[in-house]
Amino acid sequence: AQSVTQLGSHVSVSEGALVLLRCNYSSSVPPYLFWYVQYPNQGLQLLLKYTSAATLVKGINGFEAEFKKSETSFHLTKPSAHMSDAAEYFCAVRADTGTASKLTFGTGTRLQVTL
Amino acid sequence: DGGITQSPKYLFRKEGQNVTLSCEQNLNHDAMYWYRQDPGQGLRLIYYSQIVNDFQKGDIAEGYSVSREKKESFPLTVTSAQKNPTAFYLCASRWAGVSPLHFGNGTRLTVT
Numbered sequence: 001a002q003s004v005t006q007l008g009s010h011v012s013v014s015e016g017a018l019v020l021l022r023c024n025y026s027s028s029v030p031p032y033l034f035w036y037v038q039y040p041n042q043g044l045q046l047l048l049k050y051t052s053a054a055t056l057v058k059g060i061n062g063f064e065a066e067f068k069k070s071e072t073s074f075h076l077t078k079p080s081a082h083m084s085d086a087a088e089y090f091c092a093v094r095a096d097t098g099t100a101s102k103l104t105f106g107t108g109t110r111l112q113v114t115l
Numbered sequence: 116d117g118g119i120t121q122s123p124k125y126l127f128r129k130e131g132q133n134v135t136l137s138c139e140q141n142l143n144h145d146a147m148y149w150y151r152q153d154p155g156q157g158l159r160l161i162y163y164s165q166i167v168n169d170f171q172k173g174d175i176a177e178g179y180s181v182s183r184e185k186k187e188s189f190p191l192t193v194t195s196a197q198k199n200p201t202a203f204y205l206c207a208s209r210w211a212g213v214s215p216l217h218f219g220n221g222t223r224l225t226v227t
């Protein structure tokens with residue numbers, strides 16, 4: 001079985017400050033990990049993905065995430081927040097077993113960016 | 116432009132009626148998925164299909180049905196047996212292998 005835990009359903013940062021969104025996963029096999037962003041009343045857009053290559057993954061809009069196997073974590077960071085980063089962020093894990101290939105999502109973290 | 120089209124964007128129904136949500140993709144993706152999103156609960160998998168004419172139940176399939184007669188289409192029917200159908204429904208698709216999911220813009224269903 002696989003699962004994802006996102007710590008903090010709401011995170012607030014000032015514009016220009018560091019963004020850190022936490023994600024811990026559980027998987028019985030080597031996982032693939034993803035971060036998605038969702039703006040109000042829209043679908044999800046892929047920010048970045050980890051597929052067992054480099055442990056530090058760079059994504060769109062200046063975001064990056066580091067896969068740490070020892071901590072079972074895949075936290076999302078951005079050095080300097082922008083107002084346009086305000087959205088909901090979802091971490092997801094996929095662990096392929098047999099012919100099944102399902103993506104399991106965390107409950108999301110809503111990022112607020114203040115002036 | 117390639118993408119996933121979900122229609123309609125907003126849908127209103129009376130309790131006891133079945134309703135079908137449309138999902139069409141022109142990305143030539145093999146697999147298609149339906150997720151339900153409720154506030155504070157993230158996305159939960161309803162059904163998925165990896166090839167035409169085959170589909171599997173997800174984590175919350177009760178009260179829903181799907182079909183996959185064509186590669187590009189994966190409609191979802193919300194039946195009257197679904198106890199809490201009001202939600203935001205997201206369709207997604209992807210190629211085989213480790214490719215990520217691509218999402219449509221969702222359909223917000225309200226049942227009163």
